[in-house]
Amino acid sequence: MENITIQDILKATGGTLLCGDPSMKIDRISTNSMEMGPNTLFVPIIGERVDAHVFIPSALESGGACLTQEHDEASGDAPYIKVPDTLKAMQQIAAYYRKKMSLPIIGVTGSVGKTTTREMIAHVLRGKYKVFETIGNQNSQVGVPLTLDHLSSNDEIGVLEMGMSEPGQITILGEIIHPNMGVVTNVGVSHIEMMGSRDNICREKLDIQNGLPEDGSLLLNGDNDMIRKHLSYVKKPYEFYGFAPDCAYRAENIREENGQTHFTFCYNSQREDMVLNVLGEHNVSNALAAIAIGLKYDVPMDAVKQQLSTFSGQRQNIINTNGYTVIDDSYNASPDSMKASLKILSDFHAGGRKIAVLSDMLELGPDAPSYHKEVGRFIASTNVTDLYITGELSREYAAEASAGNPSIRTRHFSSNAELIEFLKNFLTDGDVVLVKASNGMNLKEVSSALI
Numbered sequence: 001m002e003n004i005t006i007q008d009i010l011k012a013t014g015g016t017l018l019c020g021d022p023s024m025k026i027d028r029i030s031t032n033s034m035e036m037g038p039n040t041l042f043v044p045i046i047g048e049r050v051d052a053h054v055f056i057p058s059a060l061e062s063g064g065a066c067l068t069q070e071h072d073e074a075s076g077d078a079p080y081i082k083v084p085d086t087l088k089a090m091q092q093i094a095a096y097y098r099k100k101m102s103l104p105i106i107g108v109t110g111s112v113g114k115t116t117t118r119e120m121i122a123h124v125l126r127g128k129y130k131v132f133e134t135i136g137n138q139n140s141q142v143g144v145p146l147t148l149d150h151l152s153s154n155d156e157i158g159v160l161e162m163g164m165s166e167p168g169q170i171t172i173l174g175e176i177i178h179p180n181m182g183v184v185t186n187v188g189v190s191h192i193e194m195m196g197s198r199d200n201i202c203r204e205k206l207d208i209q210n211g212l213p214e215d216g217s218l219l220l221n222g223d224n225d226m227i228r229k230h231l232s233y234v235k236k237p238y239e240f241y242g243f244a245p246d247c248a249y250r251a252e253n254i255r256e257e258n259g260q261t262h263f264t265f266c267y268n269s270q271r272e273d274m275v276l277n278v279l280g281e282h283n284v285s286n287a288l289a290a291i292a293i294g295l296k297y298d299v300p301m302d303a304v305k306q307q308l309s310t311f312s313g314q315r316q317n318i319i320n321t322n323g324y325t326v327i328d329d330s331y332n333a334s335p336d337s338m339k340a341s342l343k344i345l346s347d348f349h350a351g352g353r354k355i356a357v358l359s360d361m362l363e364l365g366p367d368a369p370s371y372h373k374e375v376g377r378f379i380a381s382t383n384v385t386d387l388y389i390t391g392e393l394s395r396e397y398a399a400e401a402s403a404g405n406p407s408i409r410t411r412h413f414s415s416n417a418e419l420i421e422f423l424k425n426f427l428t429d430g431d432v433v434l435v436k437a438s439n440g441m442n443l444k445e446v447s448s449a450l451i
Contacts, residue, residue, distance in 0.1 A: 001027060001097055003147055005063060006079050009041065013067075013089040020065060020079025029066075029090060029149050032144060045142065048429045060451050075346035086324050087141065087206040094145035095176045104131070106245050106293055107157035108175050109170060110185030112155040112225035113286050114139075114161055120290035123157040123311045127294065127303030129156040130280065139163035144173050154206075157297065162208060168194065170428070172203050174211020180333075181296070182208035182236075183219045183289055185228035188336045190367045202226040202233075209222055209236045219292055221285065222247040241288040243281075247290040251284050256347065259318075265291055272301060277310045279318070281338040287311075304316035319451050325350060329436040333361045335371045338436060339424025346382035352430030353385040355420065356374045357446060359437030360391035372396035387411075390419055391441055416442060420449040 007022045009015065033055035042059040044052035045405040053070045060066060061232055065079035067086045074080035083089040092102065108118040115137070132155035138147045139161035147160065168237055174438045187202040195201045206227075209218060221228050222240025241249040250266040251274075261276040263284050276287050294304045295448075307415045317328040325348070329341045338361065345354050358377065364371050372393045374410040379387060380400040382435055392416070397411040413419040427433065427450070435447040 001029070001098075001151075004097060006081070008096065009065075009093060013083050013091075013095045014068070014293065015083040015089060016079040018068075018071060018074040018082055019076055021077070022079070024063065024079055026064060029093065029146070031090075031146070033059035036060070036062055036064050040064040041093075042066040043086050043116060044068065045087055068142055090145045091141065091172065091176050094148040095178070097151065098148055098178060101153065101155075103155055103157055103161055104180040104297070105177055106181045106183060107160055107162050107174065107179030107211065108185065108207055109162040109164070109181045109208050111188035111205070111342075112181075112199060112334055113185040113282060114163070116283065117286040117289050118159050118161045120286050120308070121183070121310055122273065123295045124290040124294040124299060124304050124307045125157055125297060127307045128297070128299045130160040131156070134159070134161040137161075140165075141169060143352040144176055148176070155181065159293075164204055165202060167200070169182055170207040173209045174208055176211075178211055178213070180213060180216055181210070181219065182212055182216070182275075183293070184208060184227060185221055185226060185286070186336060188223050188334050192285055192363075192367075199230070202230045206233050206379065207231060211232065212236055219289055221283065221289075228341070239292070241292050242285055247288075249288045251288055254281055254284055256349070263287075263344060264441050267292075267295070272305070273361065274305060277309055277311050279345045280340055282337075312432065315378055321451050322427070324352065324427045324431040326432065326450050327432065327434040327436075327449055328444075328451070329434065330443040330447050331439055332440045333358075333436050334364075335361065335375055338375050341436050342375075342382055345432060346384060347430045348429055350432040352428060352432065354383055355386040355388065355427075355431060355433040357388050357423070357433055357435045357443070358394055358397055359389060359441035359443050360393040362438040362440050368393055373400045376400025376403050378403055379408065382451050384408060388419060389421070390414070390443075391437070392415060394437075416446050423450060 004026045005023045015258045025039050026041050029041045031043050031045050036059045055067050060078045067083050067089050069086050108114050111431050122131045132151055135147045140163050161176050164170050166401045184205050192413050218236050218238040220238050220240055222242035222244045240247040251263045252363055253261040261279055263274050265272040265274050291304055319326045373396045376397040387408055390413050435443050437443040
């Protein structure tokens with residue numbers, strides 16, 4: 001943070017200074033007592049298992065200040081700021097700091113694709129600007145304030161990811177970020193366990209509009225059925241991107257050549273040939289959002305093309321090793337993202353087998369078996385030759401895939417270690433293997449072992 005003092009913290013939070021110097025400068029905030037230092041504000045979060053207020057004494061050993069909701073009095077040189085709720089106070093500080101900065105910010109949310117879309121948008125904008133973006137996966141009620149802590153006056157435009165797991169969270173993040181534009185990538189079933197229905201998820205995602213200024217606007221995925229269904233809920237001007245004929249930003253003639261995706265970008269009468277350095281139609285959709293934002297913020301088309309041709313992303317890594325190819329997409333999974341990755345595997349140009357190594361998709365609520373069956377039926381329609389799984393819900397993949405296509409070889413493994421041992425002896429030259437599951441199934445250790 002720049003030019004923030006304890007006095008500013010008091011103004012942002014309405015807190016009470018119990019002790020310490022109100023003119024002390026604050027350079028950063030931290031929720032980790034092990035990362036404290038001079039001019040750092042410690043924010044003790046009360047979690048399900050640990051109340052971080054117990055770490056305040058050790059956090060302040062190297063200087064700095066702290067928020068607290070459990071002290072009524074304090075003494076000493078280190079400032080203690082009493083607030084009703086430390087998490088809300090941190091969010092208020094982040095909102096206060098964001099408002100001090102005049103740069104435009106694009107907010108990105110959605111059930112599927114928000115991280116890659118955010119990364120693509122930021123990459124395209126770097127064709128003209130110094131871009132500030134979400135750090136790592138800090139897109140939550142805690143993560144967004146910690147990301148904004150790094151915002152500087154040198155940044156010219158921002159792209160921030162907005163995640164949610166419970167009702168009301170997108171509105172809270174919008175109040176913190178105050179995005180100038182909002183992008184909604186997709187509405188699927190991620191977090192349906194907490195949200196109850198896709199309709200609820202959709203309305204929650206569209207609540208990104210609540211944080212927009214009066215002249216703010218939305219960019220919506222025109223291929224998503226739920227977004228189309230709930231257009232009456234949208235109160236801000238919007239445009240569609242996607243493959244549907246009425247999308248303002250559209251792609252045609254999509255094809256894979258030499259490990260890259262080629263397509264024609266269409267906007268009004270404009271037609272541009274594009275090369276994308278990642279595979280999959282879902283990434284073409286993500287790229288359309290990035291192109292649209294780039295054009296809205298006057299990035300020259302030549303720069304847009306150049307940036308897209310060099311985009312690699314973080315989530316889906318394609319690694320050629322030991323004679324075979326690993327598509328490492330083990331970070332997370334939902335039915336939509338699972339199908340998208342399986343389609344990449346199915347369409348991949350390879351001389352050997354097409355092997356899906358999958359495990360469970362989590363947080364899908366009571367209908368989780370049905371969603372796994374849906375993916376299994378999709379596998380049966382692809383060119384996948386082998387399906388190897390861990391996890392109990394994943395048995396539904398195998399049952400449906402085998403029923404729909406008996407030629408697919410399937411096997412269930414009791415552990416990742418057993419699966420790794422099998423694959424190391426099984427994979428041969430020319431094979432391509434997709435590794436994908438929810439992060440909690442830890443298939444990353446399988447992809448890491450193969451690479």
